Amino acid sequence: MGQLFLKKVRKSFGHFEVIKGVDLEVQDGEFVVFVGPSGCGKSTLLRMIAGLDDTTDGDIVIDAERVNDKPPVERGIAMVFQSYALYPHMSVFENIAFPLRVEGLPEETIREKVGAVAKILQLDQRLQQRPGMLSGGQRQRVAIGRAIVREPKIFLFDEPLSNLDAALRADMRIELTKLHRDLQATMIYVTHDQIEAMTMADRIVVLNAGNIAQVGAPLELYHKPQNTFVAGFIGNPK
Ligand code: ADP
Numbered sequence: 757m758g759q760l761f762l763k764k765v766r767k768s769f770g771h772f773e774v775i776k777g778v779d780l781e782v783q784d785g786e787f788v789v790f791v792g793p794s795g796c797g798k799s800t801l802l803r804m805i806a807g808l809d810d811t812t813d814g815d816i817v818i819d820a821e822r823v824n825d826k827p828p829v830e831r832g833i834a835m836v837f838q839s840y841a842l843y844p845h846m847s848v849f850e851n852i853a854f855p856l857r858v859e860g861l862p863e864e865t866i867r868e869k870v871g872a873v874a875k876i877l878q879l880d881q882r883l884q885q886r887p888g889m890l891s892g893g894q895r896q897r898v899a900i901g902r903a904i905v906r907e908p909k910i911f912l913f914d915e916p917l918s919n920l921d922a923a924l925r926a927d928m929r930i931e932l933t934k935l936h937r938d939l940q941a942t943m944i945y946v947t948h949d950q951i952e953a954m955t956m957a958d959r960i961v962v963l964n965a966g967n968i969a970q971v972g973a974p975l976e977l978y979h980k981p982q983n984t985f986v987a988g989f990i991g992n993p994k
């Protein structure tokens with residue numbers, strides 16, 4: 757299960773209100789994309805869902821349980837960032853295994869889980885190499901592998917492809933879509949790339965200055981943007 761409800765979620769930094777009462781329901785297995793201009797609060801929203809930032813007000817509910825006071829590791833969530841912080845001195849295997857070592861799982865279980873993840877991400881021939889030997893796309897896959905290996909219910913991606921060149925981004929889009937199909941996990945994906953949003957999303961959430969401007973299926977937003985702001989991001993340019 758990986759159902760997520762946000763209920764009137766707010767966040768202020770000092771007197772500056774960054775998230776202004778966001779309501780959203782994400783169904784188990786859904787792929788939801790957040791788009792919106794720089795500074796509109798996309799990362800802040802993800803960080804609150806992950807538990808890396810406190811909410812100022814409102815509820816975050818995962819599988820019918822309010823998780824506002826739960827620490828990140830107990831929320832069943834994995835977050836993948838754009839600057840994937842791999843350990844350069846460790847092999848790909850050890851980078852992926854790291855969260856399982858922290859949990860103290862037995863060696864045999866770790867081998868099985870890392871092996872399965874490496875297969876999904878086509879890293880099985882790379883497990884003994886260090887990250888420095890890999891391409892940008894392969895490094896990003898190692899970072900995703902480290903997130904997957906803990907079998908989270910919900911994945912949060914914060915512009916994970918924005919450091920990659922256009923060709924690699926296109927490949928990774930296909931891979932992530934496949935990954936979503938294979939894992940059937942809930943995914944929330946932040947991007948400012950309209951093609952990513954249109955091709956990957958079940959639904960797109962357009963954020964504007966801490967509010968949701970519109971939520972809908974890609975084609976719905978494209979053909980029927982509710983206002984010029986949404987049209988500027990997703991809509992039919994005609
Ligand atoms: P986005 O990811 O959409 O670009 P962010 O969520 O990173 O936007 O930031 C939203 C707003 O909150 C920005 O104006 C940013 O400067 C501000 N902000 C983010 N984190 C902090 C913080 N720790 N302290 C103060 N202001 C912050």
Ligand code: MG
Pocket residue numbers: 798799800914
């Ligand atoms: Mg951001």
